[in-house]
Amino acid sequence: MGNLEVVEICAGAGGQALGLEKAGFEHALAVELDTNACNTLRENRPSWKVVQGDVANTETWDPAAYEGVALLAGGVPCPPFTIAGKQLGATDERDLFAWAVELVQVVKPRALLLENVRGLSLPRFAGYRQHVLDRLAAFGYQASWQLLQASDFGVPQLRPRFVLVAMREADEAAHFHWPTPVERVTTVGEALGELMASGGWEGAEAWAAGADRIAPTIVGGSKKHGGADLGPTRAKRAWAELGVDALGVADAPPSAGDKPDLRPKLTTEMVARIQGWSDEFPWTFTGRKTTRYRQIGNAFPPPVAAAVGDAIMGAFNLEGPRADQRDVEYDPIYKALRESGEFIPAERLGKLAGVTDAPELERRISLLSRDFDIDIEESGRGVAYRLGTFKAFTGQAEHARHAQFEKLRSRIS
Template identity: 70%
Template sequence: MSKFEVVEICAGAGGQALGLEKAGFEHALAVELDGNACNTLRANRSTWKVAEGDVADQSVWHPADYSEVSLLAGGVPCPPFSIAGKQLGANDERDLFAWAVEQVSVVQPRALLLENVRGLSMPRFAGYRQHVLDRLAELGYVAEWQLLQASDFGVPQLRPRFILVALKPEDAPYFHWPTHVGEPPTVGETLLDLMGSNGWPGAKAWAKQANKIAPTIVGGSKKHGGADLGPTRAKRAWAEMGVDALGIADAAPSNIDTFAVGPKLTCEMVARIQGWSDEYQWEFTGRKTSCYRQIGNAFPPPVARTVGDAIIDAFQHKGDPRKLETSDHDPVYKALRSSHDFTTPERLMKAAQISDCAEFERRIGLLSRDFEIEIKIRGNKSYYKLGSFKAFVGQDNHDRHDLFLKRRALIS
């Protein structure tokens, strides 16, 4: 078998890394900002090269040094796209998605794998997604987006993840998105042994009550303080399963503990729900809150493995090739991009097959959040032209640099 090396950016504490390793990739480099997560990576894989710092800082690593690596992968920050946040997208100093895509022109990997939250799949970011597809096509790659549910791959948690995979044309027809592998275990089945490990007599009864899969684990950020299991709706779902979601426990319940709602989960339990297990063994370093964030913000290892398996299968041209289809995410963006001058709304609407003026203006409004939209008024008529992409792609004079330095202590 050929050697497949991966450079992983925004590697976190190793969820994606472990899954890709299980699939058959060897890490040439892992880059991560958080020092605690870096310590976890080093503690688990002492032979890996781990670069600590801002992934976009050339003093931390040089992308050109890893030219033609098999895979460039990463879980770039989620807050710019999260439904729970402001969805600032290209205007968020934490947004590294466009920057990561641009590194393909430098590294020229055989494949690209980026994962993020479901929010990136929403209509708000249709233009952003279209720009990414078009840019990768310019660089000679065939790219696709897919929403995968962690629960479809044996993880006892909802956790939808929006995945981008791009491959070179000779490999792309052989890439098949992984499919459902069976029903996941319930939270009770997953955690029964851990809940009973300190002699708590209520463990079996609790496991029967916790007979569902978990809501999406939310790792949280340094900006929002300590660890808990998510927003109000998630806390209600946890309470129905007999779990106190207001914090993380230091240890499993003992035979003298009583609860109004139920016990809190430990970091070890949360890691189990994220997909770490006897098959995916991993140790987390640091204090409790830091460990929880490392676990909660991770890409579940079993999901990363299935995607990694599919990429290696594509490299090896396994299975039958499929017909590749063009995916249009934002026809208004495409109409603007194909016009090199100011264009009337009527022409844009016709090209985008939109008949409702209000819908057209709504789409233009969404696009203007991530792109400069130039407007000229001639008489009583407006003309539109697509301007520059607002996202950080490596520009020396981008606002991202000052904002990142100002807020670095709160970025996680």
């Protein structure tokens, strides 16, 4: 098929990049904010064009220069949607998901791939997700979402990722199928046994036999917090059950002089193996230990990216049976308000959306209002609602996102 190029935004340290390369894509451009991640990308792929800066700043790169590229991909910031955070969504200055979707009308790629945390799949963001589908449909793309578990693709870790794939050509969209999970899950002991024994530790074999499950999600953290750490209290308990001391990251594997019943800490090399880097997916991380750990922990696992990349390649090649591609309506309240464009009395809105309980309708309207302006009209006949403006940053020159970004830039990662 010739060279199939990808433009990757918010590229991080290369997890998605390496996976897409394995699938057969060549990088025309990788854009990333973090200095350490850019250094890692350049160290591993000197021939790639890596640009550092705010991806939404037109001075950083020119999207129009890459019109017609095969794939536009990215792992845009997760904090706006993460379950552990405030779930500010469209009002979070770090939210670039909606902006990335709008890039499609400029770049016009054959396919779009965006990944984020599981939180984006929750009811809280039903309206947001449907808005994304609506915009892609308006640009002539057929899109679908899927929650993928990293452990289903050979990654020894509980790491759910919510993935969006959109295809421009109808025939290719009809041949897109989400990747099939591998037959067998890889355990932590299987993944790390060799590395754990590399320093001569006598307890490595017994440790590996006991680490017979997948790991909790690796937490990359951010510049707001301290050094490398394997996660919150619940995660630390899960690591302890696997025989791992999660209070920090080690400089080296256990040595021959260490006690056989030691509960070892992981090295950054071991964390990378848990995240999916391996002999099959080799990669070098630059910087000090904490910066290496953050690069690894914030990445999209390469094997998962490779599986999705292969699925997109299969669609380009029209492989496999055709399948119906239908946009899913996630939020009937959003749908009713969007299709009307006018004020809808609460009682009628509830009937249209199938929500007969008044308090539940108000709760759902409240959720929707976190990402959209909701106009409210009160009269003697009761309350009526109308869908207003989407609050997210989609490229507006005067959006509040710019001032907030500059104010917090030193802490954004």
